[in-house]
Amino acid sequence: MAESNVRLGHLPSIKSRSEFVSVDRAVEILRAGGLVALPTETVYGLAADADNELAVRKIFALKGRPAAHPLIVHLGDVQQLSHWAREIPKAAEQLAAAFWPGPLTLVLPKQPRVLDIITGGQDTVALRIPNHDLALQVLREFGGGLAAPSANKFGRLSPTTAQHVMSELGDGVDLVFDGGPCAVGVESTIVDLSSGAPSLLRPGGIPKEQIEALLGLKLGTAASQVRAPGTLASHYAPRAGLVLTTQDKLADEAAQRDLWGASVAVLSVQKPALPESIAYFALPHDPADAARTLYATLRNIDAQGFDVIVAVLPPETGLGLAVRDRLTRAAAPRDSVK
Ligand code: TXA
Ligand code: MG
Numbered sequence: 001m002a003e004s005n006v007r008l009g010h011l012p013s014i015k016s017r018s019e020f021v022s023v024d025r026a027v028e029i030l031r032a033g034g035l036v037a038l039p040t041e042t043v044y045g046l047a048a049d050a051d052n053e054l055a056v057r058k059i060f061a062l063k064g065r066p067a068a069h070p071l072i073v074h075l076g077d078v079q080q081l082s083h084w085a086r087e088i089p090k091a092a093e094q095l096a097a098a099f100w101p102g103p104l105t106l107v108l109p110k111q112p113r114v115l116d117i118i119t120g121g122q123d124t125v126a127l128r129i130p131n132h133d134l135a136l137q138v139l140r141e142f143g144g145g146l147a148a149p150s151a152n153k154f155g156r157l158s159p160t161t162a163q164h165v166m167s168e169l170g171d172g173v174d175l176v177f178d179g180g181p182c183a184v185g186v187e188s189t190i191v192d193l194s195s196g197a198p199s200l201l202r203p204g205g206i207p208k209e210q211i212e213a214l215l216g217l218k219l220g221t222a223a224s225q226v227r228a229p230g231t232l233a234s235h236y237a238p239r240a241g242l243v244l245t246t247q248d249k250l251a252d253e254a255a256q257r258d259l260w261g262a263s264v265a266v267l268s269v270q271k272p273a274l275p276e277s278i279a280y281f282a283l284p285h286d287p288a289d290a291a292r293t294l295y296a297t298l299r300n301i302d303a304q305g306f307d308v309i310v311a312v313l314p315p316e317t318g319l320g321l322a323v324r325d326r327l328t329r330a331a332a333p334r335d336s337v338k
Contacts, residue, residue, distance in 0.1 A: 023137045029174045030142055035059065037151045037165040038138060039131035039179025042103045042187050042205050043158035043295070044149030044165050045074065046173065047138075056117050056147050062172040065154040070120035071147040072105050072188070073089070075129050076139030084125050084145060086111045086295065091215055092193050098214050103188040103205025118147055124194040134179040150187060156236055156304075158186050159296045164299060185292035186322045191219065203321040205291070207306040227271035235329045238298040240265065241308045253279050254310045265301045268312040279306065287320040294323055298330070 014231035026036045030047065033055040038047045046063065048055035050073045060067055073084055073292065078096050081088055092106050110125035119125050127145075139146060150158035150164045151173070159165045162178035189204035191211060199220035200208055212218055246252045251272040255309045263279045269290075271280050281297055284290045301309055311331075313324045 006204040014126075019178040023134070023141055026138045026175055027141045028057075030138070030146065030173070033058075034174035035062065035157075035172070036138070037162070037173045037176040038132075038135050039162070039177060039182065040132045040135050040147060040148075041182060042130070042184045042277075043144075043160055043182055044151040044162065045130075045135075046151035046165075046169070047074070047148040048128050049142075049147040050118055050145035050147040053115055053117055054232075056115065057067070059147060059149060060117075062169060063130050063149060063152070063154050065149065068120045070122060070124075070126060071118050071149050072128055073118060074113075074135070074139060074148050075127060075145055076136055076142070078129065079307055080145065081108075081127065084111055084114060084127055085109060089193050091198055094214060095191065095193075095211065096129075096133065099206050099210075100129040101136060102129070103131070103184050104128060104211075105188040105190040105202075107190060107192040107201065109194050124192075126190065132183075134177060136175070143190075154198060155237060156186060157209040157236055157238055157298055160292075164295075166189055166231065181292075181296070183218075184319075185294060185296075186319065189322070203325045205316045205319070205322065208321055209318070235332075236295075236326045237334065238309065238329045239302045240306045242327065243308060243310050244313060244331045245310055247312050249310055250310065257308055257310065263305065265304075265306040265309045267297065267301070267309070269308055269314055270312075274329060279304070283311075283314055283323070287314060287318040287323065289324050290314055291319040294326060321331065 018196055024262055029036055030049050034260050035058050036047045038045050046059055046060050066285045092108060094245050105126050105128040107124050114125050152158050152168055160182040162176050165176050175180055184205040188199040188206045189206040197220050208312045250268060254264050254266050258278050266278055267281045267283055269283045269285055270317045276279060311327055313322045313327055316324055
C-alpha cells in the first residue's frame, strides 16, 4: 500500500475540502485493510476494520502487543451497539446516553459474530464512541466498527499528538491523521457491565464519581478474570525510571539520586526547593489539566534524557484518579510487563 503512505498536516476543524478528502482517504485505507492513526479526545488510536482479522493482526504486529489482549471497538453511532453487544443492560443505556460520544468504554456481552482477535477469546467486547470530530467523521463514513488501541508500542506512553505517533510508529502506519493535541489526554474510563455489579476496570477520562452519581451505586473494582493490559502493573511507562514519594520527602529523595550521579526530574503539583542540578516539571493543579498534559510531559522528560523521575501523586478527585493510576503503573517494576 505504498501510495497510501500519505502524511497529512494539521487540519482545521471546519469542514474544508481537504478535510473531506482526508476523511475519504482514511476510509478507503480502512476498507482496504490498512492502518490509520486517528485522533480521539483521549489519545491517538491505531485503527483498523474490526471485522477484518488480517487488518486487526497488523495492529498487534505493529504495537508488539501480546495476542490475547483484547481491543476496544470504536463506533460512530449508538444505534450500532446491538450489532456488537448481545445484551444491553439499562446501566449501559444510561451511561451511553450521558457520556457518549466521550471518554467512556463499556464492556458488554459480545455478539457471536465478534472476532476472537478483538475480544481475546472472551465472551465480552469493549465499546466506545469517541468525542472527536475527525474520528466521528471517519467512523460514520466507514460505517462499521474500528478496533483502535492507543497508537504506541506495547507498554509505552500513549500518544497525545500526531507527532508522537509519527516518532514511535512512523512508517508502519498507512496514514497518520493529525487532529491536533488530544483534549482529555488520558485513555477512556472502562466500566464492566458484562456480569453482575458494574465495576471499574480502568480509571480514565470520565471521573468515577460522575458514573457512580448517574448509576446511583458505587463501582466495584476490576474482576480479576478479565484481561486488560492497561491493568498490568507496569504500563504507560516512560524510558526514565519513575519513583513515587510524598511531598515532604520529595526534595530529599531527588537530592539523594542527584548525589548518586543520576540526572533527576521532579514531577509534582507543588514545587519544592531544589538544587539547580535538578529539573522541575509542574503537574498542573487542576486534575483535568494534569491529565491533558501528563503524557506529553513524560515524553518531554524522556526527550531530555533524564535517568529518573521523582514524582508525587496528585489527589484522587476527578481525573486525578486516572493520573495517579498511570503514574503508579509507570513506577511499577518494568519486568512485570508480560
Ligand atoms: O481512550 C481509549 O480508550 C483509547 C483510545 C484510542 O480510544 N484506547 C485505548 O486502547 O486505550 P488500549 O488497547 O490501549 O486499551 C484498551 C483497554 C485494555 O486495557 C483492554 O484490555 C481493555 O481495554 N479491554 C478491551 N476489551 C476488553 C474486554 N472484553 N474486557 C475487558 N477489558 C477489555
Ligand atoms: Mg494503550
